[in-house]
Amino acid sequence: MTSLNASASTDTGYESDRQLAEYAEFHFGDMVYGVPNFPKALAELAFAHMQDRPRRRALDLGCAVGRASFELARQFDSVDGVDFSHNFIRMATSMVDTGAVHYARVEEGDLVSDHTRTLESLGLSDSARKVGFYQGDACNLDTRFSDYDLVLAANLIDRLYRPRLFLDSIPARIREGGLLIIASPYTWMEEHTPKEEWIGGYWKDGRRYTTLDGLQNHLGGHFRLIDPPRKVPFVIRETQHKCQHSLSEVTVWERLPGPETDGQPAE
Numbered sequence: 001m002t003s004l005n006a007s008a009s010t011d012t013g014y015e016s017d018r019q020l021a022e023y024a025e026f027h028f029g030d031m032v033y034g035v036p037n038f039p040k041a042l043a044e045l046a047f048a049h050m051q052d053r054p055r056r057r058a059l060d061l062g063c064a065v066g067r068a069s070f071e072l073a074r075q076f077d078s079v080d081g082v083d084f085s086h087n088f089i090r091m092a093t094s095m096v097d098t099g100a101v102h103y104a105r106v107e108e109g110d111l112v113s114d115h116t117r118t119l120e121s122l123g124l125s126d127s128a129r130k131v132g133f134y135q136g137d138a139c140n141l142d143t144r145f146s147d148y149d150l151v152l153a154a155n156l157i158d159r160l161y162r163p164r165l166f167l168d169s170i171p172a173r174i175r176e177g178g179l180l181i182i183a184s185p186y187t188w189m190e191e192h193t194p195k196e197e198w199i200g201g202y203w204k205d206g207r208r209y210t211t212l213d214g215l216q217n218h219l220g221g222h223f224r225l226i227d228p229p230r231k232v233p234f235v236i237r238e239t240q241h242k243c244q245h246s247l248s249e250v251t252v253w254e255r256l257p258g259p260e261t262d263g264q265p266a267e
């Protein structure tokens with residue numbers, strides 16, 4: 001694991017053992033309610049949109065414990081997974097190093113069941129050598145994270161403390177013709193994002209201003225939306241009796257030629 005950002009010390013709510021086990025199960029565990037694995041579904045959606053674009057470098061921003069990074073490495077030469085959470089990056093790195101992760105899944109109250117998941121059982125053994133995981137901040141990303149053919153930001157923007165910093169700095173990370181895929185259920189919460197930083201989901205000048213409006217506003221100068229938004233379901237299992245079933249809206253953006261950016265977020 002490499003730590004890249006001294007400012008990334010705030011707990012954004014994804015450091016607990018409980019969150020770690022939930023995300024380990026969400027990414028590497030059993031299917032729930034017949035809903036396909038979400039990170040894998042997004043990687044497949046990315047492959048379909050890449051068409052004849054080069055598949056050299058991909059970035060999985062807010063990668064959590066890394067399933068989408070491993071999936072993207074089926075077709076990309078190299079994949080960087082970046083997340084704020086030290087614990088998530090530690091588990092993702094352990095998957096690279098040992099090919100397995102171990103966690104205790106909550107069944108009910110204090111009752112847990114132990115699980116081991118392996119890259120081999122997921123058909124991902126070849127991916128490990130192509131993937132690197134790094135602790136970092138999407139709102140203040142090191143400049144080494146650049147020159148990507150694809151950036152995936154899955155269920156990330158509504159968890160950022162300043163999503164505009166991410167949106168304004170992302171054009172400089174992506175090669176001309178490359179893709180940015182943003183997936184989000186747009187569940188804005190003030191505990192993650194102060195209201196004045198929300199990208200949408202509020203009234204503006206007497207009309208409904210959606211997150212899609214906000215994304216188009218922020219990204220329009222550098223990207224074009226290449227597909228109508230679509231909703232991809234996901235299920236996060238909390239206990240054997242309780243799951244969150246959500247829909248993430250996916251938008252796919254192609255990086256246009258110029259205008260050049262200095263790689264710094266616009267204030």
Ligand SMILES: C[S@@+](CC[C@H](N)C(=O)[O-])C[C@H]1O[C@@H](n2cnc3c(N)ncnc32)[C@H](O)[C@@H]1O
Pocket residue numbers: 012014026039061062063064065082083084085088136137138139153154155156159160161
């Ligand atoms: C809702 S989870 C989604 C994780 C994963 N992409 C998925 O789809 O399962 C949000 C993730 O964003 C990460 N995160 C929150 N703020 C971040 C930031 N400023 N920079 C990078 N990652 C961040 C969290 O640690 C968490 O892993």
